[in-house]
Amino acid sequence: MQAAEEGESTRGFHFPPINTLLRWKDITPGINKVVLISIAAALIGTVLFLIAANRDHKTAPKGARNLAEIAVEFIEKNIIMETMGRSGLGWTPFLLTMFIFIYICNVPGIIPFIQMPATARMGIPAFMALLVWVVYNATGIKNQGPIGYFKNVLFPPGVPKALYILVTPIEFISTLVVRPFSLAVRLFANMLAGHLLLVIFALLSEALIQAETQRIFLIPIGVLPFGVLMFLTAFEILVAFLQAYIFTTLTAVYLGMATHPEH
Amino acid sequence: MEALTRIARAGIRVAELTAAEEKANSAAQMAGLAYGLAAIGPGVGIGIIFGKAIESMARQPESAGMVRTTMFLGVAFTEALALIGFVAFILLKFA
Amino acid sequence: MRVLVTTQQGQLLEVRVNADDAAGTEATATESETASAPNPIAPEGKELIWGAGSFLVFLVIMRVYLFPKLKKGMDARYTGIREDFEQADATRQAAQSDVAKYEAALADVRAEAAGRIDAARQTVDAERNAKIAEANSKIAAKRAAADAELAAARAKVRDQVAEAVSTVTARTTQLAVGKSPDGSVVREAVQQVMQSGAR
Structure with a gap:
């Protein structure tokens, strides 16, 4: 315990305690950096779509409107049509909001001077996963009735009756427990791992380039972790997008399963 | 004299680590190994998923969009195992 | 204030220094505010609440006002584009039917012309055949006369x-x-x- 709080030290390279990397002091009571990022994400999304919606819609889209329309079409074509089909198009605003919010919460991880993905804290992923859990269960109950829905979930049709002893507990756990848990953990752990990787390589480069002894050797070597840092930053842009995409796609898959049970 | 009493009052206490702290230390050392083990299976799995996806895209380029979506879903499910290992690592090491 | 000391044997020793230094305690206090967290994975109340609140507000604004407006604009433009396409299609079909009509008329005229040419050619052929036959008979008569004269002379x-x-x-x-x-x-x-x- 003590060692963790004081930080790790290997031959002069000090890794700070993890909570100083992740927990931020309150700027004003109850508001810290992560809170600010999540508010900013909602605000940026709102402003973007406000500008987009108020542009002249008759001419070819440009700027904010173009961006917003690309996002809408991406959600419709690449997420909903691929997973739920035409009947799922009513979910576009929900999935679009979710995608944009998660993406804008992810991206600060690589923006200089902010460098903290809001989703690297458990709060937002946990809430989103819980919301998805509530929404897909409610959709299932609304579409198939409470009895029909739980019958379809717990006793999937087409399974021999004797196997229900095995299948029912597995289905119960996988649908009602593992889905929201893995949804939250996937987003959170991906962003946390990316953030820690960036921190480690940034600290390593700093330690090597500002070395006090054997500077002739250590400073050129410091270029290597810096190059890796640059590569990882580019990689994190991809990861930020991919995690938002996967979260939204899985939500769409779960919603599709709740709307139309497998036959 | 004043200084000496201050030192005495400061009460320098040298103590060995308690049993709980020793356990925490060994847990922290095992955490790295645990994460390494957790990454083996998903690593192989993601490799297989991507390889097969590329194969099927090369065979049928017209179905590349569908294959890509399914591939990302498969990667997401496989990757979750490695990420649970990562969370276990954080829990062992820092909690 | 607590310090860790590693001895030569690699044993970890804990050294506690109780200093009644005001600055020192304050530093420890601010440090512990960020560093002594319960758990790096546990969700933090204020982050969860603010994140949930901002997302829900964003969702409601999008759902109620922004998305329908944007979508209406997109649909209007797409319908406009589709109408333009349909109009273009209609124009092209009209043009094609005009072309077809023109071609039909052209074919009629051509057929008529060909008929006339045929008729004329038949007349000319008949006339020519008659003339050739006449000339042939004349030639035959003359030759017969010449043959007779020749035979008589011989x-x-x-x-x-x-x-x-x-x-x-x-x-x-x-x-x-x-x-x-x-x-x-x-x-x-x-x-x-x-x-x-x-x-």
């Missing part, structure tokens, strides 16, 4: 030759024999020789 010449030969033969025979042969016999013999002899 017979006349032969008769004259036979007459001359008979005279010469009769004279020769009279000179050789001393007697004048019968003219009809000589003429007959000459005729025979001339008709059977090689040309």
